[in-house]
Each structure stands twice: as C-alpha cells, then as structure tokens.
Amino acid sequence: MFDIFLKDIKLKWRQYLYASLASYGSLCTGMSMGWTSPALPQLRSNNSPLPREPTLQQESWIGSLLVLGGLLGPLITVPLLNRIGRRWIIMVSNIPLLLGWLLAGVATDLSTIYAARIMWGCATGMQFATVPLYIGEIAEDKIRGSLSSLFLLFINVGFLLAYSIGPFSTYWGLTATGGILSLFYIPCTWIIPETPFFSVYKGRIEEASQVLQELRGTSKDAVQAELEGLQAIIAREFKVEPSVKDLWATKGNLKALGICVFLAMLLQLSGIDVLLFYMEELLIKVGTKMSPSDGTIIMGVVQVVTSFITPLVVDRLGRKLLMWTTSLGLTIFLGIIGIYALLDSHYHYNVESWAFLPLLCLIVYMILFTLGVGPVPWILVAEMFPVRTKCLASGIASFMCWLAGFIWTRFFRDVAASYGIYTAFWILSVCCGFGFIFSVSPLLPETKGKTFDEIQDMLNNRTKQPNPEPV
Numbered sequence: 001m002f003d004i005f006l007k008d009i010k011l012k013w014r015q016y017l018y019a020s021l022a023s024y025g026s027l028c029t030g031m032s033m034g035w036t037s038p039a040l041p042q043l044r045s046n047n048s049p050l051p052r053e054p055t056l057q058q059e060s061w062i063g064s065l066l067v068l069g070g071l072l073g074p075l076i077t078v079p080l081l082n083r084i085g086r087r088w089i090i091m092v093s094n095i096p097l098l099l100g101w102l103l104a105g106v107a108t109d110l111s112t113i114y115a116a117r118i119m120w121g122c123a124t125g126m127q128f129a130t131v132p133l134y135i136g137e138i139a140e141d142k143i144r145g146s147l148s149s150l151f152l153l154f155i156n157v158g159f160l161l162a163y164s165i166g167p168f169s170t171y172w173g174l175t176a177t178g179g180i181l182s183l184f185y186i187p188c189t190w191i192i193p194e195t196p197f198f199s200v201y202k203g204r205i206e207e208a209s210q211v212l213q214e215l216r217g218t219s220k221d222a223v224q225a226e227l228e229g230l231q232a233i234i235a236r237e238f239k240v241e242p243s244v245k246d247l248w249a250t251k252g253n254l255k256a257l258g259i260c261v262f263l264a265m266l267l268q269l270s271g272i273d274v275l276l277f278y279m280e281e282l283l284i285k286v287g288t289k290m291s292p293s294d295g296t297i298i299m300g301v302v303q304v305v306t307s308f309i310t311p312l313v314v315d316r317l318g319r320k321l322l323m324w325t326t327s328l329g330l331t332i333f334l335g336i337i338g339i340y341a342l343l344d345s346h347y348h349y350n351v352e353s354w355a356f357l358p359l360l361c362l363i364v365y366m367i368l369f370t371l372g373v374g375p376v377p378w379i380l381v382a383e384m385f386p387v388r389t390k391c392l393a394s395g396i397a398s399f400m401c402w403l404a405g406f407i408w409t410r411f412f413r414d415v416a417a418s419y420g421i422y423t424a425f426w427i428l429s430v431c432c433g434f435g436f437i438f439s440v441s442p443l444l445p446e447t448k449g450k451t452f453d454e455i456q457d458m459l460n461n462r463t464k465q466p467n468p469e470p471v
Helices: 002-034 036-043 056-070 072-084 086-092 094-106 110-138 141-168 171-183 185-191 196-201 205-216 220-237 244-248 251-269 272-277 279-285 292-317 319-346 357-373 376-384 387-419 421-440 452-459
Strands: none
Touching (some): 002 110, 002 141, 002 272, 036 056, 036 141, 056 110, 056 387, 072 086, 094 110, 094 171, 094 185, 110 141, 110 376, 110 387, 141 292, 171 185, 196 205, 205 220, 251 272, 272 357, 292 319, 319 357
16 A cells, blocks of 8 residues: 555655645735734734824735735736746736835835735735646646645645744734745746646647656656647637636536635635734634633644645545535534623623633634535636636636625724624625525535546536447
8 A cells, every 4th residue: 555655645745746836826815815814913912014003994905905916916917827828927927016115115005905905915916816827737636626726725834924023023023024935936836837728728749748757757658648639728728719608608618607706705705805814803802711822823833734735635535525514514513602792891791711712712713614615616627617718717706706805804803983883794604505505405515536527527517428338
C-alpha cells in the first residue's frame, strides 16, 4: 500500500505544487481580509496614522469596501479569461494586491485606507474568479476536490498571520509584513504553467501536450487521449463565440447557475466575512471572557488545521453531504450564540459559568464552514459548467458572492447596534437554515468522483441508455 502511495505522489505532486503556487495569492488576500480585526483597534489608538479616531460608520466602510472591491474582480476577469488566459490574469492580480499594501502603508487619512481596501478587494475578486478555475483545469478528476480545497487553506493561513502578527505589532509592522509576503506571489505566478485547456483553445497543441506530460508525470503517448479529448470539447463547444445567453441555453446550465449562485451567496450570508473582519470586536460583544487577541489567534489556528483536513474529506464524503451537515451545524451554533448574547446583553442574566460558550461555538463554526460551506461552492463552479460557459458562470457566481458580502459586512454592525448583536446572529442562523434546506433537497446533486458528462446528465435529467448486448 505504501508503494502505491509513493507512486501516486510521484505522478501527481506537480499538480499539488502548481495548485499551491496559484493559491499562494489567497494567503496574501486572506491577510488583507483579516487585517481589519487587529488594525481597527490600532486606528483608534494614540499610534494611529489617522488624525482622528474613525467613527462606527467609517469603520464599517473600512471593512466593507474590500468586499465592494471584490465586485471589480469578475468584471475584469470574465472578458479576459478566454483572451489572455488564466495564468496572466493570476499574474495581473499582483498589481492591485501590492498597490493596496502600498496605499495602506503610506495612509494618513481615511480616503487612502478606503482606496487600499478597494485594491485588495479587486485582487481578491480576480483570484476568486480565476484560481479555482485554473485548478479545476489542471487537476485530474479524482483529486479535483482536494486541489480546489488548497485555495481556502491558503486564505485561512493568511487570516491566521494577520491575527497572530497584528496584536503584537504596530499598524505599520502589520501592513509591511503583508506587503512583503505579497511580493513573493510574483515569482509564484511566473512559475505556474498555462492550463492545457487554454493552450488547446488557442491552438497551441504541442504546448498543451508538454504541460499535460508534466502535470500527469507520464509520457506523450499516455496523455494523448486526454489531449484529444480537450480538442474534441473545444471543437464542439466553441464553434461560435460564447455569450451570456449560453448560461440559460439548456436546463442543465440554468440549474447549475442557480445552484452555484445560491451557494456562493450563502457563503457570505453565513457571516464569514463579518466574523473574520471584526473578530476581536465580536468576541467582546458576545461576552467571552478571553482576551480578544488570544481568541482570534485560536480561531485562526482552528481554520488552518481544519483546512488541512478539508482536502482529505471533500473527495471522500462528497459535496452534498458536506453542505447539508455543515450548514445545519452553522444554523445551530449561530443560534446558540444569539441566545447567549440575548441572555447576557439584553436580560443581563449571570452567564459567568457559560462564558466559554461563544468562543466554543465560533470555533465549531469555523470548523464547519471550512469543511463545507466555504470550499464546496467553488468546487461546484469548477465541476458543473460546460467549458463554453465556465468562465461566465465563475464570474457571475463570484460577483453575487461579493455583492452579498458587501451588503452584509456594511450593515451587520448597524443591525447589531440598533437591534442587538443577538438579532444579527439569528439572521445569520436563518440564512444557514435556508442553506440546509436547499442542500438536503434534490436541487443539489452529488458530483463526487463524477466526470463532466455524468454531471451534465444529472443536471439535465438524462438517463444513460444501456448498451445493447451482443446477439
């Protein structure tokens, strides 16, 4: 068995390497997303780069503008994905990423910080729309889910770095660290190859063959069948230029779009960005007695550890099972936090003996989100759509994800201030409850281990005709 494992690693290690190098940018954007949790207290301190302490509304804009900037990502990537390729868009995402760190580092007023957040959001949106697509096109079917999970792993490492460095550093130290780490993404993006699919699409057949040989660790003859399959798909799907109408041209496409848009919006409506952006503040508001900085570090560690587990289970347990179990868990534990906050902040019950409960629930929340609700929508985007519509679908799902995230991160604190933090958590719980109902229904098919044609048969309700037996 060990020999089989070593042989498998020898054949597939390049796929893991290139998926990791492409995903490294999400570490940098994850750090920019988690930057608000330790940075907002520093902006209120005497060592703040700002001339005066920001108001609650201004802090909400600092948090939400990154998500608003994320809306720019799909608008940039969708028109260019089939023109310049996946690799070049991933490389271009370095520009707003580094510009954001530069602006944050020299900021002396709110407008500069706002601009930095928008730049980070633009880079994040570009990566969310491109990197999962890139990974899906270089991966073999059997490890596609595992490789796609690496994207979320690197995001969580970025959050952990922000949570770990921020409380023990100055505003400028935290920002400089993020900028330096982002510089390393430049060589990462130069090393990765273009996907075989895009090379074939552009008529560079020999280049595609060489990349396939490298990715699969096999000979030219061994990848010939896969190469011919790509050529056949492109010849069939790209007789004319793709258009938005293709997304509803078939029942399967329309159903896939609805599934992926709903789950991408659920990802944000579950409150993940709210929790990650304002982690220190929320730990204080829900009544936990642990130091906010210690609590955020614990949360970051939990995210990263769980992210290592996700690739091991996503291709074994299946997408549907992970979605309904994790969304059910989020519904329950977010509801419990709301009840605790109601008893503590509204009714002023003595909950001293249960002070550990909010942090425990948030830890379980992070575990469940990282296992299911977080990675599954992007895995499904890469799996469900024909190659003709995949770029458009990825962009639309990403756009709707960021739109939902912007609305919620912008107004979450207003809801909490006006109606109580418990009300805000109950709204999150209800959203996850809708996700559970959707996930257990027949609307969400299981795609684990299935080929694209098998997935399309399910979406279009087609049944395979049995081959006639020889007479």
